[in-house]
Amino acid sequence: DTGVSQDPRHKITKRGQNVTFRCDPISEHNRLYWYRQTLGQGPEFLTYFQNEAQLEKSRLLSDRFSAERPKGSFSTLEIQRTEQGDSAMYLCASSFWRQGVSGANVLTFGAGSRLTVL
């Protein structure tokens, strides 16, 4: 297992187009997170899954954003009708979580998918 993989690494698109990012987490990790990061800022939480269930969505996740994790393994993040303000690095992270387990839920991040909306 080579860690968390994200694809594509870079995406340039025109305003109004749809884009989709894929994340393949570490195979034994049951939680998967999506974050957005702009230059000079820390990551901002978007949403997370435990197995295939989407447990939380940030208010940052407008109705143009949708995330899925259909089989509890890989996840996709789709942005519809992209806007210039969507330009950012989209980070995926995964973790193993079990209640009461010490040290659980340490996130392993992928390298990110950088989106540029022209």
Add this chain to the structure above:
Amino acid sequence: KNQVEQSPQSLIILEGKNCTLQCNYTVSPFSNLRWYKQDTGRGPVSLTIMTFSENTKSNGRYTATLDADTKQSSLHITASQLSDSASYICVVRGDYKLSFGAGTTVTVRA
């Protein structure tokens, strides 16, 4: 208001010198604090994680300290190397959420 504040925003140091980064937080309740290193264009990589009862933890040339009473943490880099040039992000876990600092950008020059 961000619950995790980092300082300085950026710093430049000469290779071989030491530096200390600060993280102040207001997250409550507190579960643990992590420091991540993020190289340009890459995802963050975990350096250390500390719980309430831990005051210091080292990972090679990186030493993190935690004062849970004053809600402050520091990351000390010893004998800096060019490869230490990166953004260092402080992340605090509360009851179930992670709060991220904006990071400190460290530039190491030869």
